[in-house]
Amino acid sequence: MELNNRLILGIESSCDDTSAAVLRGTQILANITHTQLIHEAYGGVVPELASRAHIEHIVPVVKRAIETAQVSLKDIDAIAFTQGPGLMGSLVVGTSFAKGLALALNKPLIGVHHMKAHILSHFITHEGMTAPSFPYLCLTVSGGHTQLVVVHDALHMEIIGKTIDDAAGEAFDKAAKMLGLPYPGGPLIDQYGHNGNPMAFTFAEPNIPELNFSFSGLKTSILYYLKKEVAKNSEFIAENLNDLCASIQHSITDILLKKLKKAQQQTGIKCIAVSGGVSVNSDLRAKLQAWQVTNPELSMHIALPSYCTDNAAMIAITGAFLFEAGITHDQQISANAKLPW
Numbered sequence: 001m002e003l004n005n006r007l008i009l010g011i012e013s014s015c016d017d018t019s020a021a022v023l024r025g026t027q028i029l030a031n032i033t034h035t036q037l038i039h040e041a042y043g044g045v046v047p048e049l050a051s052r053a054h055i056e057h058i059v060p061v062v063k064r065a066i067e068t069a070q071v072s073l074k075d076i077d078a079i080a081f082t083q084g085p086g087l088m089g090s091l092v093v094g095t096s097f098a099k100g101l102a103l104a105l106n107k108p109l110i111g112v113h114h115m116k117a118h119i120l121s122h123f124i125t126h127e128g129m130t131a132p133s134f135p136y137l138c139l140t141v142s143g144g145h146t147q148l149v150v151v152h153d154a155l156h157m158e159i160i161g162k163t164i165d166d167a168a169g170e171a172f173d174k175a176a177k178m179l180g181l182p183y184p185g186g187p188l189i190d191q192y193g194h195n196g197n198p199m200a201f202t203f204a205e206p207n208i209p210e211l212n213f214s215f216s217g218l219k220t221s222i223l224y225y226l227k228k229e230v231a232k233n234s235e236f237i238a239e240n241l242n243d244l245c246a247s248i249q250h251s252i253t254d255i256l257l258k259k260l261k262k263a264q265q266q267t268g269i270k271c272i273a274v275s276g277g278v279s280v281n282s283d284l285r286a287k288l289q290a291w292q293v294t295n296p297e298l299s300m301h302i303a304l305p306s307y308c309t310d311n312a313a314m315i316a317i318t319g320a321f322l323f324e325a326g327i328t329h330d331q332q333i334s335a336n337a338k339l340p341w
């Protein structure tokens with residue numbers, strides 16, 4: 001499917017980022033995101049606060065995206081928004097706003113699946129990157145999902161593996177919380193892990209059949225290990241923070257890599273992509289690159305960090321694919337926290 005030069009406004013509000021983007025064809029003219037820092041103090045996203053913050057920020061964020069793109073709202077061809085999955089109170093804000101704007105401007109409306117958007121984020125044009133070719137194998141790792149997906153084309157995606165408990169991002173964030181780090185802890189584990197030894201500590205490895213993932217055993221193993229060591233030395237975490245972060249990070253990325261490699265062998269697909277917030281992780285990226293270097297027949301697609309974490313650019317590009325396929329929605333569409341695949 002070729003995307004032409006249509007102008008799409010994308011709106012994302014599924015969790016704690018309020019984001020708006022303007023896309024022409026596959027080129028991003030603006031991608032503005034307001035990240036809610038209010039949740040830091042609570043150790044996780046507080047749904048009620050998230051929804052209030054979206055209400056506060058959605059108008060200025062969309063306004064800034066339109067201004068930055070130097071376009072006029074009347075020139076927009078369609079409005080794409082995140083319909084789900086996500087937090088209901090957060091989704092409702094973006095959905096209501098998109099519906100109202102589409103009605104006022106008499107523009108087509110397109111509801112987008114947040115996880116499919118993460119997967120299609122690779123089609124956003126950016127310097128030095130080539131888009132994957134179909135079919136590709138995508139490891140999607142975010143705060144709420146961990147999936148292995150065969151992307152037959154933009155409209156046909158098949159989940160061949162997923163987590164049976166926590167998501168990879170959750171594993172990072174929960175481990176960080178045990179270390180006393182604020183939410184979201186994933187980026188901090190990455191940061192401290194840079195100066196640590198990934199082999200300093202070893203934690204339980206899951207033994208899950210097929211292409212599914214599990215992180216709850218690892219979480220328990222980290223928790224019991226920390227409890228035992230802190231009982232002996234109350235400064236254990238502070239004294240070993242870098243090594244603990246490097247080791248936890250290594251354990252999580254190792255689980256991801258093993259299943260991705262298995263999926264590659266089983267499917268024989270040579271085009272590999274990774275998406276979602278955890279794909280920003282430097283250790284995961286290094287391992288993927290190392291895998292590609294030793295297997296030059298593989299093409300590896302790792303997006304810019306700003307297109308890995310939640311953003312409206314990926315909603316806009318997915319909207320563009322749907323629009324090209326003639327898929328739009330009417331005013332009956334509603335937010336769906338558990339939007340099916």
Ligand code: KG4
Nearest residue numbers: 142143144169184186190277278281309310
């Ligand atoms: O895709 P995303 O922005 O939001 C969801 O749809 O969930 O992913 C957020 C997750 C969080 O769990 C966060 O800790 C994790 O991505 N994350 C990272 C890094 N940057 C974000 N995890 C590990 N290393 C990072 N550098």
Ligand code: ZN
Nearest residue numbers: 118142309310
């Ligand atoms: Zn996401």
